[in-house]
Amino acid sequence: MSPTVARVLHACVPLMVLGAIALELVTAITQGPGVAGTMSERLTRLFSYFTIDSNLLVGATSAALAVTPNRDGRIFRVLRLDGLLCIVVTGIVYHSVLSGNLELSPAGAVSNFLLHSSVPVVAVVVWLLAGPRPRVDPATRWWSVALPLAWIVYTFTRGSIVGWYPYPFLDVAQVGLPRSLANTAVVAVIFLVLARAVELLERRLRPAPAPEPT
Numbered sequence: 001m002s003p004t005v006a007r008v009l010h011a012c013v014p015l016m017v018l019g020a021i022a023l024e025l026v027t028a029i030t031q032g033p034g035v036a037g038t039m040s041e042r043l044t045r046l047f048s049y050f051t052i053d054s055n056l057l058v059g060a061t062s063a064a065l066a067v068t069p070n071r072d073g074r075i076f077r078v079l080r081l082d083g084l085l086c087i088v089v090t091g092i093v094y095h096s097v098l099s100g101n102l103e104l105s106p107a108g109a110v111s112n113f114l115l116h117s118s119v120p121v122v123a124v125v126v127w128l129l130a131g132p133r134p135r136v137d138p139a140t141r142w143w144s145v146a147l148p149l150a151w152i153v154y155t156f157t158r159g160s161i162v163g164w165y166p167y168p169f170l171d172v173a174q175v176g177l178p179r180s181l182a183n184t185a186v187v188a189v190i191f192l193v194l195a196r197a198v199e200l201l202e203r204r205l206r207p208a209p210a211p212e213p214t
Contacts, residue, residue: 006069006130006209010062013123017059020114023107048158049166050151051115054086058123069209070132077135078143084127085144085194091120093187097169131208136199144195152184
């Protein structure tokens with residue numbers, strides 16, 4: 001696949017993410033603070049969801065690749081792998097644990113479908129087709145744990161202060177600290193298994209994108 005085609009494919013991901021986040025923001029603004037109490041708290045909660053953060057990360061790295069399909073660098077490798085893994089975890093956790101637990105408005109249903117279904121699938125397909133790869137080595141794989149770990153620390157620290165957690169299976173008040181930590185550990189294991197799978201799969205896939213013809 002040529003870099004030109006790769007640019008087009010990568011650009012699809014941030015466009016979908018922007019559309020979904022825009023819908024979420026419009027919904028939050030039009031509905032007001034709600035149970036959050038204040039608008040600032042509602043927006044803080046919105047951007048505290050792993051779903052939102054993973055979509056923003058995969059959207060940002062895909063946007064960078066839409067400009068430079070062969071983009072590389074130690075930090076970018078980690079961010080790109082994080083974006084890919086986190087969005088896959090988002091899709092897996094939502095469809096296995098959370099799907100059907102919320103009543104959604106029409107706009108909410110659209111953004112929900114984009115955030116939890118469309119973006120994860122498209123991001124993976126684009127990676128399979130356009131890469132960039134090879135990019136994953138053991139150091140990149142292990143450093144990719146840093147951002148999810150930071151999110152976990154943030155979530156439990158903030159939750160202990162304000163009494164709100166983004167997901168029921170992490171809510172210490174509802175399920176207790178031992179179970180919430182166990183649930184977090186399960187997700188962490190899924191993340192690490194996926195990271196290793198990407199590293200192994202890269203060895204079997206062709207390098208991408210291909211150089212521009214001269």
